[in-house]
Amino acid sequence: MATQKGKKTVLKFDSEEDVSKALAKYTADLSEKFIKQKGSFTVVLSGGSLIDTMRKLVEPPYKDSIEWSKWWIFWVDERVVPLGHDDSNYKLALDGFLSKVPIPSSNIYAINDKESPEGAAADYEARLKKLVESKVLPLSAISGFPKFDLMLLGMGPDGHVASLFPLRPHRHEKERLVTFITDSPKPPPPRITFTFPVINSASEIAMVVTGAELANMVDVALGNAPPPDGIPPPCTEVSAEEELTWFLDKDAASKLQTSG
């Protein structure tokens, strides 16, 4: 199998508002590109502040120009709570994004909230495999794992991405597509999450990071500073097959500026 990986780009903006504008344009451009190329656009969302930062995408001109009917929506991680619960990443995305645009509901892959964490991870993985069979999701020629067009990721101050946390062994999972955790250090504890082989098979990944409390970890993630405990955190493992693009506001990039 080929092993070539994609490039990495770091974009810095004066404000979170500018990150939001740039992220909307980037996402709209990729939507147009992938829909032209393959007739669909598969997008993987995170929870946290990302959905709010995506707010410009559901405003003109993008709200009316994007071919929403060709979009497919997935979650890189989800809290195992009822879909209507305030902790649910599905609810967060529904309220802030999905309820405002006409993506077909059959293209929106929420978790099965009747299952245990283990059951919900197995169920989500089985549904992804069906989408591979029906050719909605291609397999990466590099990794052999399902290949999504775009993943939109956030990062925690401990360097976690998705629900892959520094001191939890599931960050090293290499076989499964989706795994689970019942003791997440970030509440709520029960979660399911894509594994690194799936995350790193995406064509495009946007790491969307804003706020001064993340500045130290951005420095570590981009290789400018060593990890505080000597163990590379999950954020250092993210790569995309085409391009990984970091969207940083001035505050999140503040340590990078001082260290050059």
Ligand SMILES: O=C(O)[C@H](O)[C@@H](O)[C@H](O)[C@H](O)COP(=O)(O)O
């Ligand atoms: O469900 C979750 O908790 C998220 O998917 C998680 O991985 C998030 O993206 C980061 O913790 C960053 O969160 P913030 O953007 O709120 O800092």
